Every structure is written in C-alpha cells, then in structure tokens.
Amino acid sequence: MPRNITVELKCRYCGESLSDESHPVDGNPGIKLKASLGENSFFVWLSSVFGSNNLQSEAQFKKGDIVEFACPHCSAPQTSNKKCDVCGAPVALFKLTDGGKVRVCTRSGCKNIWLDF
Ligand SMILES: [Zn+2]
C-alpha cells in the first residue's frame, strides 16, 4: 500500500492556508473553500489526501454542476483561465505550501486533478 499523499494548499492571493483543523476529512484537516453555485454560496471542505474525492459540503450539488471556488479568507476567486482538458469546465488553481501548484476541475464528478511542480 503506498502511503497517502496529503497536500496543504494556500490561497495564491493572500497566502493564507486553506487547511481547517476543526473540520477533518479523511482524518486530515479539510481544505476549506467558499463555493458558489448559481445564487447560493456555502462552504466546502475537500480532502487533503491527493486523489481522494471525499468532501463535505454545506449544500448539495449534482454531478456535472460547475462550482466556483473562492478563498474563505480574502474571497478571491480561485478559478484560473485554464480549462479542464477532459470536460472543458474552468479549473481552479491553488498553491501548495511547499511549492508547486495543483489544479482541480470545478465540475462536480469530473475528478480531474493534476499537480504542477
Ligand atoms: Zn485568500
């Protein structure tokens, strides 16, 4: 069994960590983000285990919905101008605290995630 790789993300604008120790997912601090879907905005906590699709959310969203992510500290949108090469949805871009970047497709259920070092 390979060891789970966990990632710690930070906002690329304000530099604040997105880890929320008070809200674990998969036994690790969750990655807290402000999410918006149409008129609704709510918080989600993504798993910090790389490749895990587990998340907790204050609101339900359907498979195929495109969710916009923003920083819970400075509210800057984390969406980049890149598009997912699988489904064409916008891609959110985060910084890793130890350098490098991670891109996550914003379409629920797409599961496209990749690391840039
Ligand atoms: Zn921020």
Ligand SMILES: [Zn+2]
């Ligand atoms: Zn996608």
